[in-house]
Amino acid sequence: MPKEWTAKQERQYEHIKDSAQDRGTGTKRATEIAARTVNKNRAQSGQSKTASRTSVRDISPQRRGGKRSHSDGPKGRTRDQLYNEARQRGIKGRSKMNKDQLADALGRS
Structure with missing residues (x-):
């Protein structure tokens, strides 16, 4: 984990990684999902030095919560x-x- 992450962000990373692995995602993919989620949250709160426009403008990963993968709405x-x-x-x-x-x-x- 990067040294810029707070203790809360490290806990969040571990929780997301463990949850993804519990759902059957491989270790490598689970770590990628967790890191991307934490980094996107950091970008939206202005904690990262560089952030893509998509990361900053899009809704947070927690709020989105799979909206793009369900049967109704945009896919x-x-x-x-x-x-x-x-x-x-x-x-x-x-x-x-x-x-x-x-x-x-x-x-x-």
């Missing part, structure tokens, strides 16, 4: 997340695409 990644991936892959015309179009473009490339 999958947000438009901003899709856009960032499209930018990394160099897809042309991405700024004018909506969420569905970005998902289709990423699926094709």
Whole structure:
């Protein structure tokens, strides 16, 4: 755990990691999920030196609580997340695409 983390953040990290492992997630993936959650919370509270716009603007991982994986409501990644991936892959015309179009473009490339 990074030295910048508080004791509370370390406890949160361990709890999230243990919960993920209890649900059957592998150790490596569980540590990644836990670290990303704690780091996103740190970014939203202004504790990190660098933070992505998506991390700061999106709702907290605790509040989201799987909203994007249930049967009703939006599914999958947000438009901003899709856009960032499209930018990394160099897809042309991405700024004018909506969420569905970005998902289709990423699926094709």
